[in-house]
Amino acid sequence: MSGQEDAPESKRNKALAKRRRKILEAAVMCFLENGYHQTGVRDIATRAGVSLGNLYNHFPSKHDVLVEIAGLERDELAPFLKILAKTSPAPKVLDKFVTAYAKHLAAPENVILSIEITSEAIRKPDIADLFLENRDLLTSSLTSVLSRGAADGDLRPLSDPSDTAQLILELIEGSAARSMLSGVPMRKILGGVRDFISAAVLPPDTAV
Amino acid sequence: MSGQEDAPESKRNKALAKRRRKILEAAVMCFLENGYHQTGVRDIATRAGVSLGNLYNHFPSKHDVLVEIAGLERDELAPFLKILAKTSPAPKVLDKFVTAYAKHLAAPENVILSIEITSEAIRKPDIADLFLENRDLLTSSLTSVLSRGAADGDLRPLSDPSDTAQLILELIEGSAARSMLSGVPMRKILGGVRDFISAAVLPPDTAV
DNA sequence: ATACAGTGAACGATCGTTCGTTCAAGTATA
């Protein structure tokens, strides 16, 4: 799906791919600094060291630049999927994941880009699809962990592990957003998040 | 703070206030439909049945229109603060609040406006302040309920009730956003949210 | 008569996109 055709390893196409990446990087920087709608195509082109017209040789429209960026977000999730794939006891995996994902979102740029994409997704179905698709990668992996934990008796029996997975993600992401807006560092919030999640999913008789 | 000076009850000022309200209403509609940055000042003026120039007699800039709207959000919270002020057992109050707040956010317009304001708050400190100020109304009330519940033994002892309050709000708001983006109605999500929160804050020995 | 709500043309800037052109790399022909 993301594998773009064949890639003839010519000197030309190599440079071409490099340009493309440069443009995308520049776009991300611009969107982070000024927001998607406040960023002009010229801003992106200038920052990428590329002419305005050339940018349109690489991307059919500004919208498509954002679509590509939203799609790229998928790659960022790999480390977390890896954690969730571990076979250690579910509570341990869960806690490792929560910590790692929260630390990832402690970087403002990751939160800002998320908000920027989310707010564009409201009115652009193709962006919403990508957003939900990426999110599904996390939820389905997390759901597996929760189900396994419940089966092993390591976690509270959950009426709908998939719903619970969603809620856990929302907790982390919401906390990250609040951390950024309020200026309270994620490090100060993380403990509370972990406790809250533990309390919610660990079996009732677990020592606190 | 929001109480604007004195209000001489003349026929003129009456009509004036009405115009202002009309403009704000129109702005809200526009922001909901097209987003803040995709909305032109002309769109607002036209929709409000007001001339472009006149809009600037009422508001010094487009930005200030959003500021006023963000401030107005405060009033929407009154019903929920009222619920949280009740003296019934904390778990009962909490559940009533969660349900009511979730139902409120089941209406897409409430979620969209929230996202729109949040994403503008990233780069506009005065909007961020208003946002956090409004949110503090909810968190502090909710914190009281949680503290009381913990003191009465109705709720699990919480190391930081204020943090927990934040997390509960984030759960509800995050769920609402997901509901809107994914198309899954809030009604299908609410049960899971209530269960999750209950598990997280009720004493460990409580029957499920 | 005075103050000011109300008006819409006009301003300069910027928007996303298109255009004709240039020129270097890739391919075919010799």
Add this chain to the structure above:
DNA sequence: TATACTTGAACGAACGATCGTTCACTGTAT
């Protein structure tokens, strides 16, 4: 290997539309 031909990346001026804001003006209630 040297040559002509083809392709499309790269460029920046230009397009029409729209942006937020200002301003000189009109109408009207006090």
